[in-house]
Amino acid sequence: MIATVPAACSPSTALARRDALNAEQRQAAEHGDGPLLVAAGPGTGKTATLAARVASLLGRGADPQRLLLLTFSRRAAQTMGQRAAHLLAATRGGQAPAAAALPWSGTFHAVAARLLRDLAPAIGLPADFSVLDRGDAEDLMASVRSARGQAELPRRFPLAPTCLAIASRCVNTDAPLADVVTEHYPWCRPWTGELQQLFADFSRHKLQHRLLDFDDLLLAWAEAMDVPAVAQALGRRFDHVLVDEAQDCNRLQARILAGLKPDGRGLTLVGDDDQCIYGFRGADRQLMLDFAATHGERATVVALTRNYRATPALVAAAQAVIDGAARRLPRVMHSGVDAGPRPRLVRVDDEAAQATWVVDEVLRLREQGLALKQQAVLFRTGTHASVLELELVRRGVPFVKFGGLRFLDTAHVKDLLALLRWSRNPRHALAAQRCARLVPGIGPAAVRRLLAALESGGDPVAAIDAFQPPPGAREGWQGLATLWSALHRGALPWPESYDAALDWLTPQLRVRHDDAAVRLADLAQLRAAAHAQPDADRFLADLALDPPQSSSDLAGPPHRDEDWLVLSTIHAAKGQEWRAVHVLSVVDGCMPADLATGRAEEIEEERRLLYVAMTRARVHLNLVVPHRFHVTQQHRHGDRHLYAVPSRFIDARVQACCDDIDLRPDQPATLGLDLPPGCADIATTMRQRWGTAG
Known part of the structure; x- marks a missing residue:
């Protein structure tokens, strides 16, 4: 039942x-x-x-x-x-x-990944496949796109990140390419046929080189x-x-x-x-x-x-927002904690006033005993926090922001992982290219020769053994080739093979990077993760599939200061909670985003996004509504300010659950000039300009 x-x-x-x-x-x-x-x-x-x-x-x-x-x-x-x-x-x-x-x-x-390795013989997949992370998949898409000549077309063709996003959405929604392009990428419709062929080549290349990306899994x-x-x-x-x-x-x-x-x-x-x-x-x-x-x-x-988690007042306000949803599993939330302050709807003049008020409020709560780490500022997209970041820096408030360069996207981490991946899969051309370019004296022409040898269809191990680098790179190449052979043959047990790879990479980092000590510390933290895994395949697959966002994910909380404020997109904040949450730019155009209002379901997802933001708060919640906000590079006359209205999700039911605080000026500022009335008749002058009277 x-x-x-x-x-x-x-x-x-x-x-x-x-x-x-x-x-x-x-x-x-x-x-x-x-x-x-x-x-x-x-x-x-x-x-x-x-x-x-x-x-x-x-x-x-x-x-x-x-x-x-x-x-x-x-x-x-x-x-x-x-x-x-x-x-x-x-x-x-x-x-x-x-x-x-x-x-x-x-x-x-x-x-x-684990199941497919066991099932591989039965379902026609190579058991020794490598898993491509998002960055490598994007690089491979760019390579295939370039090989097809689609980087030199006279008309704009989607860039590699867009192509990968289209292919990924097709796979994950189980939808035809034509439908995905029409609904989500309408400007790409003229290229539907070419995209179909690109994705076919992309898939063939991956399987030929024993590679699977996230979507393939x-x-x-x-x-x-x-x-x-x-x-x-x-x-x-x-x-x-x-x-x-x-x-x-x-x-x-x-x-x-x-x-x-x-x-x-x-x-x-x-x-x-x-x-x-x-x-x-x-x-x-x-x-x-x-x-x-x-x-x-x-x-x-x-x-x-x-x-x-949250007080009755916060639960009631969030319930009022989600009650407006078109379709959901029916339930009414109740609070199981003590009473607390009502959420606040804070109206300010513009983004600068928003930043000033948020920092003032953060510091006020801090003086009342609420540590910065117990507070968060949430926003729809990273750009919405730009003015706030400047204000925090100006006033010396330390903060961390979630949504920057991921740990595994840093060059030194990708270098070490490429070496391990290439040793596990000799046909991994992207990894081979990255490793070869680390050797002093090996340039683009030599890399192309190496990749061509690996692509020839013969024994890749023999191709690597036979490869002749430029004269100035022979010593460096010999060191890499010797290490690669030992790793590939399994001559070094795991995790000693990680240590050997790190030993080879260390002098390269010291030559290439001024901050080599910091980068080596990152790789030392990664070493601890490597030692916790039973083998290289499990280590590489886990890192690709569930990567740490920063070295602090491996080492614990970062010691940036005695305390720090959290800045985060709402998507990154899901699953987290803070005693105080300040939500920026709760206005139409930002929430819902102006690019997410084409379909009813997109608008409903934006409603759920605001609901997620509100339900991150345990005691204090501030929804900030700037009357004007700045838009960059969206108008032929340059930057501009737009007038905003509160988000459509903040209807009368939600407002009834909040304290409304209006901090906008009572009247527009005037020049304050002391001029007598009637000292000029500009209207008559303007009419006479065109030769009309009266």
Whole structure:
């Protein structure tokens, strides 16, 4: 039967401890084997509930080797396993079973990489494939695009990042190219045929060189699940499949889940359809919205509605925003914490006034005892924070911003990983090119000769052994070739092979970079991650599929100052929480973004984006509305200021939940000149200019 469980507890009652379960959570945790959907609102203990369900299954005798836990970050999988082990240990007198290690837990992409290596002989894939990260996939797309002559066309052809984005959206939404281009990239419609051929060449090149990118991993897994023998074998292999953040699943992932558990038996989905904000990556909340209809009377839907994070006033305001959504799983959120201040709608004159007010407010709260690290400033896109960043620097307020250059995109990290990847896959042309260019004396012509030899179709190992570098590069090349051969033959066990690669790269870094010491410290942090993995393939796949955003992700919080303020896009803030949240530019044109108002579903996703921003706050929430904001390079006459109105999502119901603070000047500023009235008649002068009278 379909059972939607309402809130069962008073909002004023708090959990005695984080892992304790209320009635809703307990029903989800102790549910049997039938298809289960847990619709978990913000701050409702989603992670604790899913961990409790894992512990309950293991406590009832489920084999952890036959339990598949799919998440959207490696950290989430680790946290889930640790919590499950803790809960299971508590029920067994403090003995934490090794079974709770959950050997088959991880991101969809990481699990796909592991499964495909095992399935490779049966499904026609090379077992020794390499995984391309996003940066390398973009570089390869650029190379194929250039080889096809599409970089020298007389008319504008999409650049490599756009081409890759189009191909990725086609794969992840399981939609035809023509439909994707028409709906999301209309200016590319004249190139649809050429794009089709480009993507075909791109795919052939990857398979020829034993490369799979992120999208290929999901596509290969989904296609394999369409083979009855494979689907039945994997379905029998895993008794239980549990999915965290189910609202972020795309259609390929939905196909995979349907193949694993076609009748829903043993399937658990946990997520919040109101927090589906990754439509640009193909996320499709229909998996959740259609769950009950798909599985019929066998399905159970449990709604977690008690928010243990935010105050009643904040929960009410966020509920008012999301109540305006066109379609969602029905539930009304309640707060389980003490009362606090109402959220504020702060109206200011322009972006400069917005920045000044936000910094003033941040420092005011700091003086009241709220550390900078307990506060965050959120925004729709990174450019919306530019004026604020300048004001923070001017006033000496330290901050960190999420959304800059990723750790794995830095040159020194890519250099070391390229060496390891090339040693694992001799046909990896991108990695070979990067490594060869590190050798002093090897220029573009020599690199082209090396790549041509690798492309010849013969033995790539023999091609590398036979390669003759320029005379000035022989010593450097010999050192690289000797190391490459040792790594490729497995002469050095893991992780000693990482150390050998780092030893070779160290003098190169000292020659190439003034800040070599800082870069070597990054690689030392990465070394710790390497030593935690059983082999090079697992290390490289994990880094490509779930990369750290910075070296601090490996080493712990950065010691930039005694304290620092967090600046973040709303997308990057999902899953986080702070005691105080300040949301910038809550105006139409920014939220919803002016480029996301072409379709109803795009506007609805923008509503959910504001909902996510508001639900990051625990006590204080400020929605800032500048009356004017600056637009750059969007007008033929140059930069301009636009007048703004509050976001359409801040309707009367939402405003009734907020304190309205208007800090705009009472009247426009005047010149203050002392001139007598009637000292000139400009109107008459203007009429006479064209020879008209009266």
